[in-house]
Amino acid sequence: MQLASRDSAVRPLVLGSTSAYRRELLSRLRLEFTVEPPHVDETPRAGESPEALARRLAAAKAAAVARMHPSSVVIGSDQVADLEGEPLGKPGNHANAVAQLLKMSGRTVVFQTAVTVMCQDTGFAQHDLAPVRVRFRTLAREEIEAYLRAEQPYDCAGSAKSEGLGIALLEAIDSDDPTALVGLPLIRTCRMLRAAGLRVF
Template identity: 60%
Template sequence: MPLLLASTSRYRRELLERLRLPFHIARPEVDEMPREGETVPAMAVRLAHAKAAAIAAQHPGAWVLGSDQAAELDGAPLGKPGQREAAIAQLSAMAGRQVRFHTAVALVRDEEALTTHDITTVHFRSLAPAEIERYVDAEQPFDCAGSFKSEGLGIALFDAIESTDPTALVGLPLIAVTRMLREAGFDLP
């Protein structure tokens, strides 16, 4: 049964590879701008489905896995910083606070769709400006929502992580993904 990952994220690719299922990668062309009045969780779910549906439309009969992650601080979305100054600003704003990460997944084939949404709460410890700069310079997390890599040195920025799935924070909640894939007919242990 063909499976496509509607993402060029190396983090999502590496996570999906853990399941030892053959899959192909496709780049979805989806406008990721928030809509007026849209909540952060709703945006993540909408974008995960839109990414999967865009690729599924090009590959009839194939199952397509789409995912999106959005960080939320005080109800406002935090995107990928893209550059050093923005990463420092994000981490400074999150220091000593709790940030919610919404990771949504959609598995789409033709008119069929399965979706899920995971919430991970990250408790940032108080961070001095010099600590933030050292971290950003060491890991350069410019392509990560929230400006850190929890699977790397970013773990040193936290007091705690609350999650039902430790892979969700990296970008693909594998517990939910395996449940969805089994429901779609894939053989997994």
């Protein structure tokens, strides 16, 4: 685990993401930052676990943006829904979302949210994972259809938009970093930014 040099306190902050959810979460810290799409292939590798996939993509996103902004502190993050070892990503469309939610009905899903903070110039890099255990209610097909019509969460891992109406699909959430379920674990991110030399306040 590396600590940043003192001059990193004045370094720009870049969020390597196309996610509006992560942008909103990071803005809660009231830090100045810019956003840069990472353009990373998110295809899972053969036999890759959901946890390993989330970790790899978070690191890849941060590294891709760090190459474009070598003097900046860069945040990369990724989330994969883990259904007993089966990765569930963003559904992309209605049919896939229905299939995901039917599969998760009455079961516990671990949302694996990984985050990487790095700065190419200083060689700083830290990685962490915030697993969130979510227990879904037993869902009727008509409930799923009504939820999807209302929220259209086709860009959310596992189709579960917990910050919106998706919370009504759930029985319980277990996490030590609550914003991880939305897409960026802010407790861990704050700790890593401090290690990189950026003061949150």
